[in-house]
Amino acid sequence: MAHYLTHARIYTPFVCIEPGTLVISDGRIVAVDHVTALPPPRNAQVTNLEGFWITPGLIDVHIHGLLGYDVMGEGLVEVCRLLPRYGVTAFAPTTLTLPWEETLIRLRHMARLLARSSQGAQPIGIHIEGPHLSPKRPGMANPRWMRPLTLEDWQAMQQAAQGHIRLITFAPEEGHGAVLIPKLRAEGVIPVIGHSDARFDQVADWVQHGLTMATHTFNAMRGLHHREPGVVGAVLHFEDIVAQLIADGHHVHPVAMKILLQAKGPTGVALISDAAPLAGMPPGEYTWGTYRVIVDGSTVRLPDGTLAGAYALLDTGLRNLINLVGLSFQEALITATVTPARALGVPKGIIRPGYDADLVVWTPDLHVAFTFVQGKVVYTSPAHDTVLAPKLP
Numbered sequence: 471m472a473h474y475l476t477h478a479r480i481y482t483p484f485v486c487i488e489p490g491t492l493v494i495s496d497g498r499i500v501a502v503d504h505v506t507a508l509p510p511p512r513n514a515q516v517t518n519l520e521g522f523w524i525t526p527g528l529i530d531v532h533i534h535g536l537l538g539y540d541v542m543g544e545g546l547v548e549v550c551r552l553l554p555r556y557g558v559t560a561f562a563p564t565t566l567t568l569p570w571e572e573t574l575i576r577l578r579h580m581a582r583l584l585a586r587s588s589q590g591a592q593p594i595g596i597h598i599e600g601p602h603l604s605p606k607r608p609g610m611a612n613p614r615w616m617r618p619l620t621l622e623d624w625q626a627m628q629q630a631a632q633g634h635i636r637l638i639t640f641a642p643e644e645g646h647g648a649v650l651i652p653k654l655r656a657e658g659v660i661p662v663i664g665h666s667d668a669r670f671d672q673v674a675d676w677v678q679h680g681l682t683m684a685t686h687t688f689n690a691m692r693g694l695h696h697r698e699p700g701v702v703g704a705v706l707h708f709e710d711i712v713a714q715l716i717a718d719g720h721h722v723h724p725v726a727m728k729i730l731l732q733a734k735g736p737t738g739v740a741l742i743s744d745a746a747p748l749a750g751m752p753p754g755e756y757t758w759g760t761y762r763v764i765v766d767g768s769t770v771r772l773p774d775g776t777l778a779g780a781y782a783l784l785d786t787g788l789r790n791l792i793n794l795v796g797l798s799f800q801e802a803l804i805t806a807t808v809t810p811a812r813a814l815g816v817p818k819g820i821i822r823p824g825y826d827a828d829l830v831v832w833t834p835d836l837h838v839a840f841t842f843v844q845g846k847v848v849y850t851s852p853a854h855d856t857v858l859a860p861k862l863p
């Protein structure tokens with residue numbers, strides 16, 4: 471049966487249609503238009519969403535977990551179930567730097583879980599973040615376990631993950647890691663520069679060979695110096711690089727976020743949460759993998775104060791781009807929908823016929839009322855649980 475969602479304000483997100491109507495069927499978007507231009511199909515379930523805003527579902531390409539659940543284990547199932555309440559409908563479960571053998575064991579486990587179908591947000595491939603990082607830019611990761619990326623390591627990881635790896639964050643300047651960039655691209659994997667101390671001229675060369683993304687821009691990368699623009703300068707300069715951005719208000723100063731968005735525009739910036747498995751947990755001391763971390767109610771840190779992933783989820787980042795950086799809702803939305811979907815080449819992130827019916831229905835103060843994944847309601851906020859109930863004739 472088709473769903474006919476009507477009288478809402480719809481952000482495609484490039485265009486705003488009000489009052490707008492959306493027809494979804496078999497998990498896909500069938501039509502979207504102004505209410506007067508699109509009558510309900512026969513036998514469709516009609517839902518009046520006057521006063522609500524509909525957008526594409528948010529896509530988080532860099533997330534380690536939330537609410538005590540770690541994507542590198544059983545917790546992955548719960549992460550799928552919980553993310554829709556934050557408006558996230560698709561995500562890339564992201565690994566943590568651990569000893570090499572442990573990394574492979576965890577990847578095997580993740581692959582087994584990914585092979586089963588799960589309820590909620592859809593995993594769209596594993597994102598590897600470590601151990602192929604630069605010990606000079608470790609962030610929270612333990613430099614003892616770091617090693618240059620080699621063909622053998624890449625093959626071992628992708629084999630353990632049964633082909634589920636879609637993104638790999640690494641420092642191409644370590645060893646001969648950079649030579650793998652074209653191979654990763656040829657295999658449909660996104661090479662992501664991150665935790666890197668590379669010089670600008672090195673990054674410029676890798677862009678020629680297919681480098682297309684940067685992990686948590688500004689954090690754990692060589693900064694911009696006016697005579698050596700570094701990794702940050704390269705990310706700002708090259709249109710081909712999509713810049714991941716954590717907008718939790720702690721990892722990047724609002725002015726730095728604004729400079730990045732002015733340089734690249736919303737289609738060049740992918741909003742990420744980088745949420746730690748402790749995101750959303752009460753203040754206290756916890757373990758993440760083998761790391762001891764401290765949660766204070768707004769950040770997650772190592773005992774020495776280093777930020778260890780983020781505490782906020784993607785919906786908070788979206789609101790921060792509007793409230794702290796001054797983006798319009800449509801601009802902010804593009805960074806969390808269109809940009810990551812295009813980078814991954816998935817038919818999501820835009821409300822357009824033929825695309826997946828992954829949708830978020832928001833209240834005008836930007837809180838999630840309902841979330842749809844492939845046309846099915848996977849989350850209903852307790853405040854709105856009567857709106858979607860089928861009306862009796």
Ligand SMILES: [Zn+2]
Nearest residue numbers: 564599744779
């Ligand atoms: Zn991370």
